[in-house]
Amino acid sequence: MLAEATFKYAGSVYNDISKMGSLEGEELAKAYRNYVKHWGELKGFAMALQTGKNNLGKTAVELNRLIGYGPVTLDNTYVTGVDAEGNFLRDRRMSWSDYQLNMLNVQKVLVDTFGIESRANDALADLEGLAGKLNSEASAETD
Amino acid sequence: MDLTQTFSTVFSDFADPKKRIFVGYLALSVMIAFLWLLFVKRQSLRETFARVFDRKVFFSKSALADYQIFVINRAFTLFISPLLITQVAIATAIYFALHKQSFISSGVFADANKALVVALFSVTLFVMDDLTKYLLHRWMHKWPPLWSIHKVHHSAETLTPITVYRVHPFEGVLYGLRSAFAQGLVLPVFIFAFGNTVDLYTVVGVNVLVFVFHVTGSNLRHSHINISYWLWLERVLISPAQHQLHHSTAERHFDKNFGAALAIWDWLFGSLHLSEQEEELTFGLPPEEASATNLLDIYLRPFSDTWRYIKRRAKKLFRLVRAPQKTPR
Numbered sequence: 001m002l003a004e005a006t007f008k009y010a011g012s013v014y015n016d017i018s019k020m021g022s023l024e025g026e027e028l029a030k031a032y033r034n035y036v037k038h039w040g041e042l043k044g045f046a047m048a049l050q051t052g053k054n055n056l057g058k059t060a061v062e063l064n065r066l067i068g069y070g071p072v073t074l075d076n077t078y079v080t081g082v083d084a085e086g087n088f089l090r091d092r093r094m095s096w097s098d099y100q101l102n103m104l105n106v107q108k109v110l111v112d113t114f115g116i117e118s119r120a121n122d123a124l125a126d127l128e129g130l131a132g133k134l135n136s137e138a139s140a141e142t143d
Numbered sequence: 144m145d146l147t148q149t150f151s152t153v154f155s156d157f158a159d160p161k162k163r164i165f166v167g168y169l170a171l172s173v174m175i176a177f178l179w180l181l182f183v184k185r186q187s188l189r190e191t192f193a194r195v196f197d198r199k200v201f202f203s204k205s206a207l208a209d210y211q212i213f214v215i216n217r218a219f220t221l222f223i224s225p226l227l228i229t230q231v232a233i234a235t236a237i238y239f240a241l242h243k244q245s246f247i248s249s250g251v252f253a254d255a256n257k258a259l260v261v262a263l264f265s266v267t268l269f270v271m272d273d274l275t276k277y278l279l280h281r282w283m284h285k286w287p288p289l290w291s292i293h294k295v296h297h298s299a300e301t302l303t304p305i306t307v308y309r310v311h312p313f314e315g316v317l318y319g320l321r322s323a324f325a326q327g328l329v330l331p332v333f334i335f336a337f338g339n340t341v342d343l344y345t346v347v348g349v350n351v352l353v354f355v356f357h358v359t360g361s362n363l364r365h366s367h368i369n370i371s372y373w374l375w376l377e378r379v380l381i382s383p384a385q386h387q388l389h390h391s392t393a394e395r396h397f398d399k400n401f402g403a404a405l406a407i408w409d410w411l412f413g414s415l416h417l418s419e420q421e422e423e424l425t426f427g428l429p430p431e432e433a434s435a436t437n438l439l440d441i442y443l444r445p446f447s448d449t450w451r452y453i454k455r456r457a458k459k460l461f462r463l464v465r466a467p468q469k470t471p472r
Contacts, residue, residue: 018250018338100249101242126339127238127331131231133343134268134326134350 002049003114006063007107009042011121013071014103017096032074039071042106059113066102066109153217160347163361164304172304172362179370200367205300205427205435209309212295212441219312227319233327241335253338260337265344268329269352270405275325277408279317280401291448292317295441297390298433300426304362311445356404371418381406384418391424 016035023031046067050060070079070088077090104123110116119125156162157169173195180191200206242249252260283293295311333341346354363370364386371377371384381402389400399416402409409415427435434440 018253021248021250022254095245095248097242097245097248101239104239104242124235124238126334126341127234128231130334130341130343131229131234131326131330133345133348134230134330 002045002052003110004116004118004120006042006045006049007110007116007122008120009038009045010067010103010106010110011119011123012038013042014100014123015121017100017103021096036071039067043067046106056113059109062109063106066106068102072096072099152221153214161349163307163357165357168357169304169362171358172360172366175360175370176363176366176368179368195368197367200301201303203301205298206303206305208436208438208441209299209303209305211438212310213305213308215438216308216310216312216315220315223312223316224319227316228323230323230327230330233323234330237328238331238335241331247335249335250338252336253340255337255340257340257342260333260340261342261344264329264333264337264341265350265352267333268326268343269350271325271329272322273403273405274408275321276318276403277401277405277412279321280403281398281412281414283314283317284398284401287452288445288449289317291445291452294428294433294448295445297426298428298435298441299365299390300435302365302367302387302390302426304365306365307362311442313445352404361404369418369422369424374417377417378406378410378415380404381409382418385416387424387426388416388418390426392427393424396424 013035016031016038020028020031020035046063049063050056056063068078069081070090072078072094073090076093076095078092078094079088079090080092081089083089100123107119107123111119122128156164157166159165160167176195177191180186180194181188186194241247280293283289292311292313296306296309296314299306299309344351349357360370360383363383364381366383366387369384369387370382372380372382376382377385381400381404385400385402385406388396396416399414400406400409401414406415433444
C-alpha cells in the first residue's frame with residue numbers, strides 16, 4: 001500500500017518535471033507548487049515505509065539517496081545538509097533530467113523490492129505499452 | 144497438450160494477420176500471381192493454373208523438407224524465445240541512459256502534432272527494421288560461421304511461401320535479437336523526445352507499412368512466379384523476381400539483393416541486381432555445401448562447418464605466432 005503510494009508520487013514528480021520544462025511565469029510557478037506538493041507526498045510515504053516493522057536495509061538507503069532531503073529547486077540546487085546555525089545548505093546542483101532519472105530508479109527499486117502490481121503514474125508505462133504493440137516475438141520472417 | 148492444441152500451436156501463424164503466411168495474405172498472393180500470369184505474361188487460364196499450383200514445386204523433396212523444418216522449428220521457438228533478451232529490456236536501458244545526458248531533456252517535443260509523430264514513428268521503425276535485416280543478411284553471407292547457419296535457407300531447391308521458415312533455429316535467434324535491438328533503440332528515443340504522443344499506425348495489429356508489404360505479395364518472394372517491377376521501382380522496393388535472383392545458383396547473382404522490403408540499401412551499398420527478363424532460375428546449393436533434404440545434415444552441419452572454420456583460423460594464428468624467425472630479412 002505504502003509502496004504503491006510512493007510509486008505513484010515518484011511518477012507524479014517525474015511528470016511534473018516534464019511539464020515544467022516548457023512553462024514560464026505564472027504557469028511555471030503553479031506547476032512548481034504542484035511539483036513540490038507531490039514531492040512532499042513522495043517523501044512522506046517513503047519515510048513511512050521505513051518506519052514500519054520491516055527493516056528495509058539497503059532499499060531504505062537507496063530511496064533516501066534518490067529522493068534526497070529536499071526536491072531539486074528552480075535554480076537546480078537542492079538541500080544537502082544543515083549548517084551550524086541551523087540554515088539549510090543548498091550548495092549542489094542537479095539537472096532536471098538527473099532528478100527524473102532518480103524518479104525512474106525510485107520506481108524501479110520499489111518494483112524490485114515490493115513487486116507492486118497496481119502501478120499508477122508508471123513512468124515506463126508508455127514504453128512498455130508500446131513495446132507490447134510491436135511484433136517482436138521470435139519470428140521466422142528473416143527474409 | 145492434446146492433439147488439437149498441438150496442431151493449433153504449430154499452425155497458428157496461418158491464422159495470425161501479423162505473420163506473412165496468414166491465409167489472407169497467401170490468398171492475395173495467389174491472386175496477384177494469377178493476375179500477373181494472365182494479364183502481363185498473357186498465359187491462358189489453364190496454363191496459369193498449372194503454373195501457380197505446380198506440383199513439382201510444392202511437393203518436391205526440398206519443399207517437403209521445408210514443411211518438416213517448419214514443424215520442428217516451432218518446438219525450438221517455444222523453448223528458446225523466452226530466454227532471449229527482450230526489446231523492453233534494451234529500451235528501458237536506453238531510456239535510462241538518455242536521461243543521463245545533460246544536453247537533452249525528456250518530453251521536449253511532447254506537444255508536437257500527433258499524426259506527424261505517429262507517422263514518423265511508424266516509418267522509422269519500418270526503415271530501421273529493414274536496414275538491420277539488410278545488414279544482418281549481408282553479414283550472414285560474408286562471415287563463414289554465419290553462412291554455415293544461413294546455408295540452410297539457401298539450400299532450398301524450390302521456393303514456396305513456407306521456405307521463409309526454412310531456417311536454422313540459430314538464424315531465428317539472431318533475427319530475434321536483431322529485432323530486439325532495432326526496436327529497443329527506436330522506441331526509447333521516440334518516447335524520450337515525444338512522450339506519450341508516440342503510437343504506431345497499425346492495421347490488423349501490425350505496422351501499416353508491414354501490412355502493405357504483406358498485402359502486395361511478400362509471399363511471392365519465395366515462389367516460382369518471377370514477378371518483376373518497373374526498373375525504377377526495383378531500385379526502391381525488392382520485387383519477387385529480385386529475391387528469387389538472390390537464391391539463384393548463377394555466379395553473377397551471388398551476394399546480391401540482400402534487402403527484405405526495400406531495395407534502397409542494396410542500391411546504396413552496391414549489391415543491387417535488377418531482375419532479368421525471361422530467365423528460368425535454378426535455386427539451391429551444391430551438395431558438398433549443403434543438403435536440400437537431409438534434416439540431420441541441415442540442423443547439424445553448421446556445427447561442423449564452424450568448428451572447421453575455427454580450426455583453420457587457430458592454425459593460422461599459431462603459424463603466425465610460432466614462426467616469425469622463418470621470414471626472410
